[in-house]
Amino acid sequence: MVMVDGSLDAEKIAGYFKGKSILITGATGFLGKILVEKILRVQPDVRRIYLLVRAMDAHSAKQRVEAEVTDTELFCLLKEKHGKGGFELFVEEKVVPLAGDVVFENMGLDAPRLEELANEVDIIVNGAATTNFYERYDVALDVNVMGVKYLCQFAKKCANLKMLLHVSTGQHFSLVGFVSKNADWMPQHLQPATGKG
């Protein structure tokens, strides 16, 4: 979908989602809800969007998805397009909230749900992460490292998987730039080599 001249073909990207089922983690987050809205708006013929959210049970997952994703102002264009009742039916048909947590193997889903997902899903977008830079190390490791590992393991079980997209928490790149520009506050042994002397 990236053209020879390096541009992106928006029509082909939207077309790619037609009839596909997508599992999205991190949908209650900043990027996740934007992605959900965009897919539903530009490709209403997406088959289904599964949203894995942290919740005690299916009912709470549904409540979270409504309160933190589909009922937010971001979805006003879709509401205008479908009308209030139509929008609710559209979301009901396309969006499947799942109660889960990426820190657990199989995202903490039960076997029947997992099997359904493994058979159904064409695309996985992993946006679940802790983005708190002061997070406890063990918590950050569980979500940002083990969570990715478990998701990759699940991806291998998906018979029809075409794409696994991991949205990275790769702040070490910015740090390198930051360190080299601000080296004077760094301890000697961490300072970047100047190439002088």
Ligand SMILES: NC(=O)c1ccc[n+]([C@@H]2O[C@H](COP(=O)([O-])OP(=O)(O)OC[C@H]3O[C@@H](n4cnc5c(N)ncnc54)[C@H](OP(=O)(O)O)[C@@H]3O)[C@@H](O)[C@H]2O)c1
């Ligand atoms: N925002 C940006 O501009 C930007 C730019 C480049 C890269 N990124 C990367 O993109 C990813 C998402 O960023 P964001 O800004 O959308 O982050 P965010 O607003 O902090 O959202 C994080 C999402 O991950 C979910 N999550 C956290 N722990 C989880 C767990 N154990 N199981 C399931 N879900 C869990 C959160 O759910 P809860 O609601 O339950 O907490 C939330 O939905 C991160 O890796 C970030 O580094 C972001």
